[in-house]
Amino acid sequence: KNFPAQLKEHCSNNPAGPLRPLAHHTTCPPLVDDDTFVPSNPGPWSYPPTCVIAASRTNWAPSSKKEKKLCAYTASSIRGGSALSVITTTEIAASMSAMLLDPDIAWLEKQRGGVSLTDFRAEAHKVQRITGKGLGVVATEKIRRGQVVMVEQPVMVQLADWEPLGWKKSEVVRLLREGAAKLPPRERKRLFQMAHRGMGDIVDDVVRTNAYQAFVDGVEHSALYPEVARINHACKPNCIIRHSSTTLIMEVVAYTDISPGEELSVSYVPLNLVSDQRSSMLKGQWGFNCTCPLCSDAKASTASDDNRNRVADILKMLGGGSGLSSGALRAAVAEMEDLVAEEGMAAQIGDLYGIVADVCLTMGNLGMARELAEQTLDVQRWYAGVDNERTTKALEFWQEVNEMKPV
Numbered sequence: 001k002n003f004p005a006q007l008k009e010h011c012s013n014n015p016a017g018p019l020r021p022l023a024h025h026t027t028c029p030p031l032v033d034d035d036t037f038v039p040s041n042p043g044p045w046s047y048p049p050t051c052v053i054a055a056s057r058t059n060w061a062p063s064s065k066k067e068k069k070l071c072a073y074t075a076s077s078i079r080g081g082s083a084l085s086v087i088t089t090t091e092i093a094a095s096m097s098a099m100l101l102d103p104d105i106a107w108l109e110k111q112r113g114g115v116s117l118t119d120f121r122a123e124a125h126k127v128q129r130i131t132g133k134g135l136g137v138v139a140t141e142k143i144r145r146g147q148v149v150m151v152e153q154p155v156m157v158q159l160a161d162w163e164p165l166g167w168k169k170s171e172v173v174r175l176l177r178e179g180a181a182k183l184p185p186r187e188r189k190r191l192f193q194m195a196h197r198g199m200g201d202i203v204d205d206v207v208r209t210n211a212y213q214a215f216v217d218g219v220e221h222s223a224l225y226p227e228v229a230r231i232n233h234a235c236k237p238n239c240i241i242r243h244s245s246t247t248l249i250m251e252v253v254a255y256t257d258i259s260p261g262e263e264l265s266v267s268y269v270p271l272n273l274v275s276d277q278r279s280s281m282l283k284g285q286w287g288f289n290c291t292c293p294l295c296s297d298a299k300a301s302t303a304s305d306d307n308r309n310r311v312a313d314i315l316k317m318l319g320g321g322s323g324l325s326s327g328a329l330r331a332a333v334a335e336m337e338d339l340v341a342e343e344g345m346a347a348q349i350g351d352l353y354g355i356v357a358d359v360c361l362t363m364g365n366l367g368m369a370r371e372l373a374e375q376t377l378d379v380q381r382w383y384a385g386v387d388n389e390r391t392t393k394a395l396e397f398w399q400e401v402n403e404m405k406p407v
């Protein structure tokens with residue numbers, strides 16, 4: 001909100017440090033592309049970017065006078081740590097500048113209980129071969145529920161939905177290769193050593209096999225975290241991931257107590273899906289058939305599907321049932337909470353509370369909507385992360401219901 005009006009359009013990012021704003025938090029960095037890069041004032045970038053102009057610009061706002069470019073940017077070190085290459089638009093790159101230049105991420109570290117980027121190196125885990133899954137990460141000592149086990153910055157971030165904006169696959173792949181080539185040897189080596197399927201260009205393949213969804217400036221990107229990416233998927237995982245939209249830092253947090261020798265796992269897909277939905281998503285988007293303990297046990301898998309279907313039925317029943325009493329609503333939420341606990345889906349309960357809160361609003365039950373909106377916010381802060389997209393949405397919803405007047 002402090003940006004001069006003429007700069008607003010490309011600087012909607014909420015910078016990382018809300019407590020002590022630095023100069024670059026309150027002024028919008030200029031758009032930087034291959035023509036406008038100024039070596040004496042490079043921002044976070046270590047080299048002039050490589051850019052391509054969208055082949056078709058039909059989908060851009062007609063008011064936009066600038067040619068839209070997609071560029072590969074590289075910072076040899078972010079916050080004194082690892083390097084990062086970003087393939088994104090000039091606007092998003094400008095918005096990212098503030099967050100990448102910000103060395104002051106202490107406020108976020110406080111939220112995560114004082115664990116800093118380097119602390120996790122007191123590693124409680126190691127990478128090893130796992131039958132049927134390539135490499136994986138295994139605990140070497142007891143890890144307690146809630147403990148942060150990894151904290152990592154991305155090495156590569158790529159705009160996810162580039163196709164409708166008019167760029168060609170070959171151009172995006174060229175930028176990915178350029179981004180990989182400009183990484184320092186350490187990060188480049190790690191990137192090329194990551195799992196891939198042997199299809200098409202290797203950098204593109206690595207991104208498809210390993211990237212997590214990350215919102216930058218509210219826009220979906222794919223982000224590569226080489227250490228986190230070694231963690232295999234399980235449909236009932238023992239870890240969750242938290243993603244910070246303002247710093248791009250990814251945390252892996254123990255979701256259950258984990259014993260030495262146990263493999264660390266996260267879910268690559270939403271937790272509340274039933275087995276058919278999970279397997280088609282894992283096959284379609286990630287390209288593998290899941291061999292996790294739940295999928296390998298037909299009886300357990302059926303029982304789990306029954307529980308997850310029941311949660312879906314409860315939500316459906318709530319959605320369709322106008323005029324439910326508070327008692328009936330509470331009973332439905334309590335049953336849902338029990339099922340969620342049994343299924344190890346607590347990390348997703350914030351989303352479920354949010355759905356029920358919406359239902360309460362349509363039923364005119366503002367009191368309960370407020371209660372649930374508050375619970376949603378608490379849960380999302382913990383499970384998704386303090387500044388994650390899902391938490392931001394929960395905060396907006398919470399503010400909205402608290403401003404509403406009972407009718």
Ligand SMILES: C[S@@+](CC[C@H](N)C(=O)[O-])C[C@H]1O[C@@H](n2cnc3c(N)ncnc32)[C@H](O)[C@@H]1O
Pocket residue numbers: 132133134135136194195209210229230231232233234286287288289290291292
């Ligand atoms: C993000 S990587 C995980 C780390 C990878 N195993 C490695 O060697 O680096 C994703 C790949 O790991 C394998 N994988 C992960 N979870 C799996 C699971 N539950 N069952 C089978 N394969 C799995 C698949 O080959 C998948 O494409």
